Amino acid sequence: MKRTRFASDACPVARSLDQIGDAWTMLIIRNALAGTRRFSDFQNQLGIAKNILSARLEKLVDDGVLELRPDPSGSRHQEYHLTDKGRRFRVVLLAVRQWGEDHLFEDGEEMTLLTDQRDGKPLRRLEARSHDGREIGDADAALEIRRRTTG
Amino acid sequence: MKRTRFASDACPVARSLDQIGDAWTMLIIRNALAGTRRFSDFQNQLGIAKNILSARLEKLVDDGVLELRPDPSGSRHQEYHLTDKGRRFRVVLLAVRQWGEDHLFEDGEEMTLLTDQRDGKPLRRLEARSHDGREIGDADAALEIRRRTTG
Numbered sequence A, B: 001m002k003r004t005r006f007a008s009d010a011c012p013v014a015r016s017l018d019q020i021g022d023a024w025t026m027l028i029i030r031n032a033l034a035g036t037r038r039f040s041d042f043q044n045q046l047g048i049a050k051n052i053l054s055a056r057l058e059k060l061v062d063d064g065v066l067e068l069r070p071d072p073s074g075s076r077h078q079e080y081h082l083t084d085k086g087r088r089f090r091v092v093l094l095a096v097r098q099w100g101e102d103h104l105f106e107d108g109e110e111m112t113l114l115t116d117q118r119d120g121k122p123l124r125r126l127e128a129r130s131h132d133g134r135e136i137g138d139a140d141a142a143l144e145i146r147r148r149t150t151g
Helices: A012-020 A023-033 A039-046 A050-062 A090-103 B012-020 B023-033 B039-046 B050-062 B090-103
Strands: A066-070 A078-082 A110-116 A141-147 B066-070 B078-082 B110-116 B141-147
Touching: A012 A023, A012 B023, A012 B090, A023 A039, A023 A050, A023 A078, A023 A090, A023 B012, A039 A050, A050 A066, A050 A078, A090 A110, A090 B012, A090 B090, B012 B023, B023 B039, B023 B050, B023 B078, B023 B090, B039 B050, B050 B066, B050 B078, B090 B110
Parallel strands: none
Antiparallel strands: A066 A078, A110 B141, A141 B110, B066 B078
């Protein structure tokens, strides 16, 4: 679980995977996005062993994806809330979801579908596009080394 | 590695993670998208143990993400090529990349950036949008159970 080898990699994909490159971790974020906050709820929904869940949640808090807050009902338990960084993982899970929809279901099989509440239609497919909206195919992109700048 | 518990899940996120919910697996696909095809090249680029690489590649072939093809130079080794399903994982890695760019680098730190070859600008940020282009926020989407239909 402690996979620190990618933590200082110059590739943002590798560095991200150091924090979220694990199936349980991504499912925990998925459920947190759907509103789950309590340890026991994550455990029941995911059917995950306590010690595994505990380790994953601890790492997500360490990494600033989740934060602990007091239970509003006043119980001694704490709740796990997504940080802004955690909430912005939503689009990654949408991409994972759309890939699965396309390639991992047979016709007629039931699947959960994310729809627009306003009209019940599935969300638009995510696509690689240039800053001004052109489609970016496999051969249209280049990898460069740059220094990060804000804005 | 054989995590079959999600393989029949109705959630496309969970089902996808059964195939790609592993950091090495996603890095192998990343490198394959950048043109890597040979076992020894994956091994050198990723610094991954042979037995781990071998298991991951085998699963990716079993899952139809990669396919084996004869080495065009005529050597006895085979090459690993992305299938269409594998190539379409590109947008997932773009989402992972953009999340990492935003949250995992300090100002001034070097990172690899995916740019548009035509103008050198970074790609557009992926966003959840409705079929007709409206922004879809956390509260604007609903999860429904539907049967998969083609088209």
